[in-house]
Amino acid sequence: MATAIDELVALPARQVARRERLRLLWHSPTFLLGLVVVAFWVLCALVGRLLVPHDPYLPDLLSRLKPPSAAHWFGTDDIGRDVFSRVIVGARGILTVAPLATLLGTVAGTSIGLVAGYFRGIVDEVLMRVVDAFLAVPVVITGMLGLVALGPSTATLILVIGFVFTPLIARTVRAAVLAEREMEYVQAGRLRKENALYMMFVEILPNVLGPVLVEFTVRLGYAIFATATLSFLGFGIQPPAADWGLNLHDQYIYLTGGLWWPVLFPALAIATLVVGVNLLADGLAQVYER
């Protein structure tokens, strides 16, 4: 029984990896700045209606295209709606579509990546060639085609953006799975004759969640951008929503007349949200891919 004690002590120096990651995130200025920016916009999306000084949908034809002032901080748009209020409540549309679409793409992409990476061989070949084919077409073109075919609505927008992101995520996850399946614990699973679903989702998936999480945040940034782009092109969120992309679409003709405020502020909103999400992604990547 002497060996019972010989290495019994769990090493105090080795803390649980998860706690260490949280600590690192908490000390990462990149991550924290991103968190503040994103948290601000999430707050606006959730309770924006309560925060705004004016009704964002109420036209006021007497004060059309007024420059920023004490009454209208960001000025008014072409039918006299308060730009500040519209920017604040506009967060909701984009922050509904983009995360849901990214989630959809992540779930689908992770599944495809797990299957391709785990089975390899012909399954991998077929799946990855399809993925390559989709990656060859620009995201916005695929998105527009999908939206035209299905008819624009928030649901189809989520579906279409999720769909176009699936191949990208599938490819990242596949690479992680290929490295992971060489680990000996996967062989140990085969020696127990585990079925493929168990191996993929119970054994391997938890070990590739790090890259999946990083990929999710990176894609979220792109999804925000894609949502705004499609809305700007008129295929996305439909009027009279206060959506940022849609606002740009409605107002950009006035730019030539020197009326910059109805365009600048929604554009800045998009920019800050994308940058915020990317800061989050960078912070996570630094911690997970050390």
Next chain:
Amino acid sequence: MDSSKASNAGIARSVPPASVGEVRDSVLEVDDFRLAFQVRGRDRNAIRGVSFSVGRNDSYGLVGESGCGKSTVALAIVKYLPRNAHIQSGAIRVNGADVFQMGNAELRRLRATTVSMVYQNPGAALNPAIRVGDQVAETFRVSGSHRAEALARARAMLVKVQISDPDGVMRRYPHQLSGGMQQRVVIAMALAHNPALLILDEPTTGLDATVEAEVLDLIVALRKEFGISILLISHNLGLVARMCRRIGVLYAGRLVEEGSSDAVLSDPRHPYTVGLLRAVPRWGTSKSHGLLDTIPGLPPAIGANIPGCVFADRCGLVQDICQQQEPQLFELDGGRTSRCFFHEKAHLLPTVEAGPKIASRALAVGAPLVRVEHLSKTFRQDGHPVKGVVDVSLSIRPGEALGLVGESGSGKTTLARVLLGLTPPDAGATIDIEGKALRPQISDRPDDQIRALQMVFQNPGGSLNRRHSVRRIIGRALTRLIGLAGRAREQRILELAQSVRLDRALLDLWPVQLSGGLKQRVAIARAFAGEPRLVIADEPTSALDVSVQAAILNLLVKLQADKGVTYLFISHDLGVVRYLSDRIAVLYLGRLMEVGDAETVFQGPHHPYTEALLSAAPILKGETRERIRLHGEIPNASAPPSGCVFHTRCPRFIGDICVKEEPPLAEQEPGHFIRCHHPIEELRRMQRPAPAPATVPGEPSR
């Protein structure tokens, strides 16, 4: 008293008279060096006072287990330390100049010309994108040689490190060279500027024993030729003892014992050294001689505050004074030092494992457990067939431990994978287990055959899912293999944990929280979950420290005695194979060269390849064997030599017959098969018998 007199005599005999005590003109002096790593604003002690010196044209070995600070000392010599390293006190002088006082320019000069380093992994030390010739030449161009001149000097250097085809090697890229060749190239670069001191940090750890022996011979030869001083760092006591005149034993960042190699090995004066020496299976001993001794506990963590002796918590001779007061450096006869209050009676360290001798349960007669007939495995590589295993016929008896040895690339692991059903063999092979045919693919095997064959992997970190708790890892095996659930499963988990000496409190931890030895215990518990008949252990201890290895080997021996399981044990460490195995099978290029009882195979007469493998293994002392070196690398399996595949490297090469005709695997003695054209009597005449098992140093004479 008797024994201490005897040991004094031993010292007097073993120390070269010229060097007693005095520090000669030394190349390297490390003087009370203390270093801490700053982690979150706190100093964590890593090196707690190390002093030694290396004389001109001398060789010094630094031994210790992982985490004891060996490499940190090496890197500190060239002041190549991470940014959070904080030198607390002491000095390191190279040729009399204090390294810590040097400016950047001086340091660069020191690293370029005075001190060279060779690291463990030669593949990573070479730039994969630059041809070998240009890379070696670059070291000369740095010092101002023209291109042509530098290339010529590079070629001369490669000749010096005994590379047989220097022009060919110079044109190649590093990845086209084998590990041994890469390490020669690295050594050539290290010697380019004729350094005063060459630091070798685990220079042969990733290499095969045969290649290791060649590289070590080379280092010895170069040391004589160039007159350089060597600092060799290794976890392997036998290797260091063979290579170095003096050795220092490092533990928890402190030099606990120092002296000439012979003296330290034959008469260790620190309990840690005694424990370390006892943990290694002595050359030629087997489990029938008794369990190995282990060192209980774990080394203190980096940063731990230790008021007394660093080894006190694990020492069997500990007294109150050891916990309270740091032992001073005791100067002993023969220029030796020990940091132990009780250095006089270090050899009285009580043994930890006082178990009964384990009798082998292998049955020589009766039906074999596993029978393999005409097993071949051909891989396809770029459209060419590569034979991994060729026509192996073998039977494994119930209850025995069959050791499988051979250099890397000899097909050991492939054979194991075929048995496990992870890789299907070529058509024509039959594998039976208990008389029933074993299907080639694991997916076709019935559940009882799945249960019958399990495996313990080399790397315990990789074989346990790091996102599953220990309880879940063991529990899942129970669920899958014998369909247990709920209470019954929990009960069985506890029993298994008990049988591998795993405290139940550890069941709720994750693998990252466990040390290597504990992880390997979990992996063993998992392998035993389904009451297997055959457990294949592929290098189960090669990733572990010596003292932990001893505990794991003991566990495997005890489990076999308790459960009557059969082992197929794969290892490159012949001492370990000998210790655990009842029979040994030797593979070369996928072919069985020799099979027989472990003792017979070790004692000889043996196949010339086995002879060379045994000769290459570093042993601790009493080396009376004739040294045989295999030259060159194991041939490419896609184009094996004609006739006897070993003829290209054979030290007992006869002539034409070896080139033209493949000898059969003939039963030369009862139960001893050798594939060689030499008749056994001829082999017996040529091979002197191996030395008898050496006595354990430091053990009280009975």
